[in-house]
Amino acid sequence: MTYSFLHARRLALTLATGVALTVSAVSPSQAAVKVQHLISPGGIEAWFVQDVAVPLIAMEFAFAGGAAQDPSDKSGVSTLVGGLLDEGSGDLDSRTFHERLERRAIGLSFRATSDVFRGSLRMLRDNKDEAFDLLRMALTSPHFETADVERVRSQVISSLRRDTTDPTALASRKFLEIAFRDHPYRRQANGTLESVPTITVADLKDYTSRVIAKDALKIAVVGDVDQVTLGKLLDQTFGTLPAKAKLKPVADIEAAAPPQLVFIPLDVPQSVIAFGGPGVRRGDPDFMAAYVVNHILGGAGLSSRLYHEVREKRGLAYSVSESLLWMDHSAVVIGRTGTRADRAGETISAIERETRRIAEEGPTQKELDEAKSYLKGSQMLELDTSTKLAHALLQYQIDKLPIDYIEKQNAIVDAVTLDDARHAARRLWGRGLLTVVVGRAPQAVAQPAGVPAPSSN
Template sequence: MTLARLFPPRVARLLVAVAALIAIAPAPSHAAAKIQHLISPGGIEAWFVQDATVPLIAMEYAFGGGAAQDPAGKPGVGNMVADLLDEGSGDLDSRTFHERLERRAIELSFSSSRDSFRGSLRMLKDNKDEAFDLLRMALTSPHFDSADVERIRAQVMSGLRRETTNPNSLANRKFLALAYGDHPYARPTNGTLESVAAIQIADLKDYVRRVVARDTLKIAVVGDVDPATLGKLLDQTFGALPAKSELAPVADIEATKPPQRFFIPLDVPQTVVTFGGPGIKRDDPKFMAAYVVNHILGGGGLSSRLYKEVREKHGLAYSVSEYLLWMQHSALFVGNTGTRADRAGDSVEAIDREVRRMAEEGPTQQELDEAKSYLKGSQMLALDTSSKLAAALLQYQIDRLGIDYIERRNAIVDAVTLEDAKQAAKRLWGQGLTTVIVGRAPQAAARPASPTPPAAN
């Protein structure tokens, strides 16, 4: 199978170019490289790693706001903006804009998370001027032509219709609704069928006006470009943006306390279970203890307690995992598994039992030592490409961790004591779980699924 079959054309071309370069280049050590705090002549700030191992440049950037800035009653505006910024801008229509990207193997994308509107730009060094100029046009003069808006709207709504019969999507949406009620974090980032249908071009333009501004901009760049050249490119790209954003305030919130349980009937072969509860925010002094003990419970893949209990010991599910999710104004822990309808109750009980045991007893010293060793050793592997390092540096800025965090991180992991881990476990899981179950009722498990599963809201 060719790359063109697996990836969009511009991505396939970039991969071919990268593969050829990697074949003749020594393996880079990105995480060990010096991180510079670059300030452009125009005052645009970026964290920057100059690396000439291969002639590539990767940039990740974010504006504060994200889906939390969608108008009340219209979730999905930021998501539609992200899908439309590269659909024609400046003097280029949508087709010409994409042809320019593909001709130079430039990868440009946007996305809207809960707290930030993000973008990614990757290119070969020789194509940097055109790549940054296309990004400038996308940010400063997007067209939002009605034909493009309706085409993207149709695509988004098609995806939303599929989600109405997707048990994972239904479970995740219901879980957030239970956790956050009428807070913006409860809104689905890609919207609803009703809200997306109601979005107007004026909503899209107003979102860009309010959110895309220099005062909340954070940038990370890794690649083969010198500081002076990068500074000029940043000024040319971002310098014309408004100086100040106009963000609506978002209140801090703690997720609704467990225990809660909710069942959504859906005639599908496999029952899905999403579980979780209030987490620990990234700026909390005990966050790393929570991160380490969460790795032991559900974040460590085949070595986690939940996997061993639910999958290996009882054979209730093929996989089960759990992770920490932190946002600017709240935090969660969230887990997922899938099982047969007639075994869903047993799976939920096994998860509850293991979570309760961890909350009451905490991890063992051996589990803690092994988790710390893994988390320290995996750090370099997680930052072994320009794109991965740029994404990490952007997230470190968003989380306000400091430009030296990579150097300090392993020492922070090492400092977690067994008592720290036990306290974090009790704090995370001592209240139990909020659980959402989506699937067929146990008594219907023996019957075959209907050809067309009913929609659920």
């Protein structure tokens, strides 16, 4: 799968918890979208699109910090907080809180990614007062009752135990560990089997007191509500939060230089291969060229070079893809595929040859033109519901893009030249690949030329 630049960037295997409600209200066409910069009477800012076509409201919001703010020895704190904010707050216990959500068909969820602690709120227009009030209580007076903490903790631990026998999870986790060494980005948001049992209620309270604050808040709202009403709701919901977050500084880091090859033994029918290397951050002038050329090499659909070489030409795997993932302080490209253990070496070699070829030669003009056409067309599908539009508008804010980015993005894609794409390809893959293989028999993994002998986990 390829990550659209309208999608929030996610590190693999981030655990999302909470109550979810899918809203499929059709939003205005891209041409008709008018994004407003709303400032409430109390100074709460939001990007807002009023859409009266369907009586629904979708809000996406995020606080800076995310899993990178977890204590170094207690990864998973942010995920537990995300699973517990709606487990009782104010004068409502967990059962009563969820009954009120369900009775009004209100969707409320929280989750942590590497750089932000995110929330989603969905409701019918007529239930907006109750929905926003429940969110206010969740943010300002969560209970963190022992029984609720232990229940959510057990769910996270069960997921982590499943991951110990999941080759995709193991490959993704190891890739990040290699790429980011001792940086917070090496840690998964859902923690580890060692860290999650040690997290205390005091840790949860400390995290919320440091991260959930007004100066770290971004909001996007799409739906059937007017500016005046929305301003009042935002003040009532977020107005009593602390003014300033107390975030620990996070350093910039470039992913570890390739080539590297690591093998993790696991007795599974099919080996999983994760591959990639340093990427390009969102604010980098080369970002869009990197995004386009990555689509050519390993993007969605059946036309990428890797799909042709690995699946169609050689029948080595059912699927293969590579994505560009960007965070506030770094970026990586990461791809995944699965194959028979006795063909893992052949698969790695095919991937390595194709990435080396595009690094040396770049794409063709035809490939560039087709990739641009696909990306411009697919972005329309990313804005066809109120939920997707709110999600995109929040991501633009997180990425520090202008409020009129929707109107500009096609022109930015079009502006990528063949020289730009070739430069980006050399930058992404010119040094080779970081590769992690999870599966049977290390002797089945042949070494690509120039890659050091694989180490085992």
